[in-house]
Amino acid sequence: MIDRRDFMIASLGALSASSLDALADEPLLISSNAVNDPSVPTLRARYAFSVSVFFKERIMIESPRRRAYVPAMGGEIWGPRLTGRVVPYGGADYGSGGLVAQYLFQASDGALIYITNYASILNVDDDGKQVSWSGDAPPTARRKPDEPPQQAFVSRPPDRKHQRFRTMPIFDAPVGKHAWLNRTVFVGHGVRHVDPDHSIFTYYEVL
Amino acid sequence: MQEFILPAVDTKTLGAPKFEYAFQIHARFEPATQTKTTRGGRYMRGIAGGKITGPRLTGEVYPNSGGDFSFVERDGVHELNARFMLRAADTGEWIYVEHRGYRRPDGYYRIQAQFDADKQGKYQSLNNAMWLASAQESKDGAEVTFTYFEVV
Numbered sequence: 532m533i534d535r536r537d538f539m540i541a542s543l544g545a546l547s548a549s550s551l552d553a554l555a556d557e558p559l560l561i562s563s564n565a566v567n568d569p570s571v572p573t574l575r576a577r578y579a580f581s582v583s584v585f586f587k588e589r590i591m592i593e594s595p596r597r598r599a600y601v602p603a604m605g606g607e608i609w610g611p612r613l614t615g616r617v618v619p620y621g622g623a624d625y626g627s628g629g630l631v632a633q634y635l636f637q638a639s640d641g642a643l644i645y646i647t648n649y650a651s652i653l654n655v656d657d658d659g660k661q662v663s664w665s666g667d668a669p670p671t672a673r674r675k676p677d678e679p680p681q682q683a684f685v686s687r688p689p690d691r692k693h694q695r696f697r698t699m700p701i702f703d704a705p706v707g708k709h710a711w712l713n714r715t716v717f718v719g720h721g722v723r724h725v726d727p728d729h730s731i732f733t734y735y736e737v738l
Numbered sequence: 739m740q741e742f743i744l745p746a747v748d749t750k751t752l753g754a755p756k757f758e759y760a761f762q763i764h765a766r767f768e769p770a771t772q773t774k775t776t777r778g779g780r781y782m783r784g785i786a787g788g789k790i791t792g793p794r795l796t797g798e799v800y801p802n803s804g805g806d807f808s809f810v811e812r813d814g815v816h817e818l819n820a821r822f823m824l825r826a827a828d829t830g831e832w833i834y835v836e837h838r839g840y841r842r843p844d845g846y847y848r849i850q851a852q853f854d855a856d857k858q859g860k861y862q863s864l865n866n867a868m869w870l871a872s873a874q875e876s877k878d879g880a881e882v883t884f885t886y887f888e889v890v
Binding site: 561562563564566570571572574576697699701714715716718720733735737 | 754755756757758759762815838839840842846848849850868870872874883885887889
């Protein structure tokens with residue numbers, strides 16, 4: 532097992548060691564902007580949990596709708612509202628155009644929670660400003676008549692420094708302690724990393 | 739699982755999501771029809787019309803262009819499922835709205851929304867954005883005010 536600090540330095544590049552500790556902070560509460568109109572309510576969301584999902588392979592089928600297959604190898608879940616793991620091969624991103632990933636989480640108490648993660652990727656420039664939306668897979672070149680399809684692709688580093696997702700997850704948790712996930716609107720964001728290929732999702736519950 | 743490491747979230751570099759108020763839809767609904775199906779229940783009401791106000795959009799709900807067709811769970815929670823059409827006041831552009839979300843007996847009424855607008859029109863920015871909305875129903879249940887926030 533690699534030391535966490537070494538892993539962070541290797542995968543995030545130029546960040547200094549001191550700023551790595553700052554990364555551990557998570558803003559706990561988000562509020563909508565103040566509006567000078569009493570009839571407009573404030574929207575609030577609270578940090579719920581984060582999930583890391585590791586990927587080993589990425590497949591893209593050049594069907595008319597371009598179907599992706601990116602299976603989840605595993606991962607961890609941590610945060611104030613949920614802890615556990617991502618069940619290895621419990622699901623995948625079977626996206627077609629947009630990303631619709633379905634994964635299986637397992638809470639620390641053993642409960643199996645199904646998640647459908649609707650996501651869109653956006654590219655951000657170095658200042659974190661939104662630049663464009665894009666699909667995940669590189670475009671494949673036209674094939675020669677006898678050439679077999681090259682469907683597996685290595686996840687290339689993001690075009691910009693970061694690729695960021697917005698996600699709208701839907702949960703299916705069993706009756707019991709985690710059933711509140713089924714009745715709460717969530718919003719999340721994710722960051723893609725390469726080497727190893729993984730994404731980290733951060734989920735906020737809308738209050 | 740031993741080989742997985744717990745990286746921290748890169749929020750400091752990219753910033754946490756922000757909610758920006760965009761506009762409100764003051765919708766008028768027809769009286770509801772409730773049915774009991776083999777799976778649960780449906781709570782359906784057509785959208786009669788409505789007005790849109792706010793910094794990013796003004797206009798009207800196209801009358802009778804859809805409604806809310808919630809699935810009612812056994813515990814009384816509504817899984818929202820609404821779709822209807824809007825027309826922008828200035829350009830007359832059509833905008834499609836879809837709602838997903840939950841309405842609970844305790845008053846929680848929150849929505850994940852999606853808009854479809856002409857990708858070369860004035861309101862193209864509604865398309866590739868994520869939207870949250872909070873809703874408030876009037877006492878008589880005939881009107882609902884949806885307040886939309888873009889997640890940036």
